[in-house]
Amino acid sequence: MTKELKNKLNDLDKDYSAKIQSCVDLTALQDLQVSALGRKGELTELLKSLKDLSLEEKKILGPLSNDLKNKLNTAFENKRSELEAAQINAELAKTDIDLTLPAYTFDKGRRHPLAIAQKRMTDILAKLGFVWAQGPLIEDEEHNFDALNIPKNHPARDVQDTFFIKNTFKDCFVLRTHTSGVQVRTMKKQKPPIRIMAPGRVFRKDAIDATHSPVFNQIEGLYIDKNISLADLKKDLTVFMQGLFGKNAQVRFRPSFFPFTEPSVEVDVKCVFCEGKDPACSVCKGTGWKEMLGAGIVHPNVLKNCGIDPEVYSGYAFGMGVERLAMFSLNIKDIRAFYENDMRILEQF
Ligand code: PHE
DSSP: OHHHHHHHHHHHHHHHHHHHHHOOSHHHHHHHHHHHHSTTOHHHHHHHHGGGSOHHHHHHHHHHHHHHHHHHHHHHHHHHHHHHHHHHHHHHHTSOOOTTSOOOOOOOOOOOHHHHHHHHHHHHHHHTTOEEOOOOSEEEHHHHTGGGTOOTTOGGGSTTTOOEEEOSSSSEEEEOSSTTHHHHHHHHHOOSSEEEEEEEEEEOOOOOOSSOOSEEEEEEEEEEETTOOHHHHHHHHHHHHHHHHOTTOOEEEEEEEETTEEEEEEEEEEOTTTTTOOTTOTTTTTSSEEEEEEEEEEOHHHHHHTTOOTTTOEEEEEEEEHHHHHHHHHTOOOGGGGTSOOHHHHTTO
C-alpha cells in the first residue's frame, strides 16, 4: 500500500512538473492547477485517501504528500508570473511607447502670496469666533454709503475716489469702496449676537504706485452684542495681531474718524523689522510703528439704520487691508509685486 502510494506521488510529481514546465498560456495553467490541486484534483484526492491508512503509513506518506503539494503550488506560482510577464512584454512590443524616455514634467501650482496672507488672517479670526460673510462687489449707494452714515457730501463719494456705474434701474451703483457694506447687509438680516468677517475685493479710483492699487482686498470684522466696548476691540485686535506677527507683537490705538464708528481708531503695530530701534528702518521709516487698519465702535445711527436698537446693543467694527498686512508680514515693498504675476517673485512664497 505504502509503496503503491509512493509511486503514485512520484508519478504525479513527474507528470505535473513536466506539464507546468511546458505550459504556454495562463488559462491552460489554471486548468492544470485545478486538475492537480482543485477540490477534485488528483493530488487532493490522494491526500483525502490518506485518512484510511495506518498510523505508521500516515507518518511516512503525510509529509511526502504535503511536500509535493507545496512544491507544485510554488511551481504554479512561478510559471504564472513568468507567463504574465511574457504577456505584458508581448503587449508592449506591439506599441511604439518608449518606456525609457524621461516622463513629461509639469509645474506644480502654488498659492498666491495674497491668498496665503488672507488665509492666515481669516484662520485667526475664525479661531476668535468670526464666521464668514459676503456681499456683492457691485453695491448700491444705500449699502456702501447711506446706511453707514456717510452723508451725500462726504469726500469718499467723490468721483475722484469712487467708481460709479450709471444705469437705468436705479440712480446709481458703485464698485464697493470698502467691505463695510457687508456690515449693513448682515445686520439687516440677522439679529445680534453677530460676529462676522467679510474678506473681499474693493475698488478705488487710485493711481497705481508702490502702495496704491485701484483694486485691493479688505477684511471687514463686525461684532455686535450687549455691552461691547472699545476694550473688547482692543483685546481682540491685540490677540489677532499676536496671532499674525508673534506673541510679542505690540499694538497701538490712535484716535481717528470714520462716519460709521464713534469713537474711531487707527490701529498700528510695532515694526516687526526694527522693533522701533532703527531710525533709518525702511519699513516703518524710523517711526517704529506701522498703520494697519481702521476700527471703532459702531455708530448708533448705523445700528438704527439696520434695525438694531442702540439702547440695547453695541458693537465694534474694523476693516483691514490684506495687501498692507501681507506687505508688512512678508516684507514686500511694492504692492505691484502682488499683481504683476512675475514668477520670480511669486515663487519665493
Ligand atoms: N471701511 C473703512 C475703510 O475702508 C475701514 C473701517 C471699517 C473703519 C470698519 C472702521 C470700521 O477705510
